[in-house]
Amino acid sequence: MLFFTTGYLGDRTPKGDPKAARLRQMVMEQDWIVADIRDVPWSQAPCWRKAALEQILGGRYVHIPQLGNATKRTGQITIRDMEAGLDRVLAPVRTGSTSYAPLIRDMEAGLDRVLALPRPALLLCCCPNFFDCHREEVARALVKRPGVTNIVEITHWEPMYTAVPIFGGDREGSYA
Numbered sequence: 001m002l003f004f005t006t007g008y009l010g011d012r013t014p015k016g017d018p019k020a021a022r023l024r025q026m027v028m029e030q031d032w033i034v035a036d037i038r039d040v041p042w043s044q045a046p047c048w049r050k051a052a053l054e055q056i057l058g059g060r061y062v063h064i065p066q067l068g069n070a071t072k073r074t075g076q077i078t079i080r081d082m083e084a085g086l087d088r089v090l091a092p093v094r095t096g097s098t099s100y101a102p103l104i105r106d107m108e109a110g111l112d113r114v115l116a117l118p119r120p121a122l123l124l125c126c127c128p129n130f131f132d133c134h135r136e137e138v139a140r141a142l143v144k145r146p147g148v149t150n151i152v153e154i155t156h157w158e159p160m161y162t163a164v165p166i167f168g169g170d171r172e173g174s175y176a
């Protein structure tokens with residue numbers, strides 16, 4: 001089973017509304033379904049809000065809040081789980097690591113939803129870079145699930161989309 005990931009911000013994808021149209025084009029060509037894993041499916045740019053994506057992608061869009069990064073939200077302060085949060089803050093001190101893992105809301109329930117989708121899922125976030133995004137953590141968990149063989153990041157969206165294998169796959173092959 002093959003999965004895809006991507007992020008819509010940055011210079012490697014078209015700007016503004018044409019970018020959403022390009023996403024739709026890729027989704028139709030590749031027979032993907034977009035699994036939006038943003039914690040809050042909202043953007044300053046109206047084309048990236050949930051309602052707009054539902055409209056442009058029709059049945060090929062689903063928001064999976066379970067795979068959202070609870071640490072991503074801005075604009076308000078809500079302590080979702082103080083003790084778990086403090087554990088995470090202290091973990092690097094305890095382990096000597098300097099990186100802070102994202103806090104995925106409900107990884108297993110979210111992966112169940114992704115695996116139940118009827119066609120190859122494109123896990124969508126806003127972050128341009130896979131390795132700076134919580135989709136890395138989601139992908140690492142997804143590839144451990146039975147039957148998941150390949151995870152491919154779509155780095156550039158145009159003129160041709162560029163697929164970079166993250167887990168599995170032959171590096172020359174077609175993923176269409």
Ligand SMILES: [Zn+2]
Nearest residue numbers: 125127133134
């Ligand atoms: Zn992200």
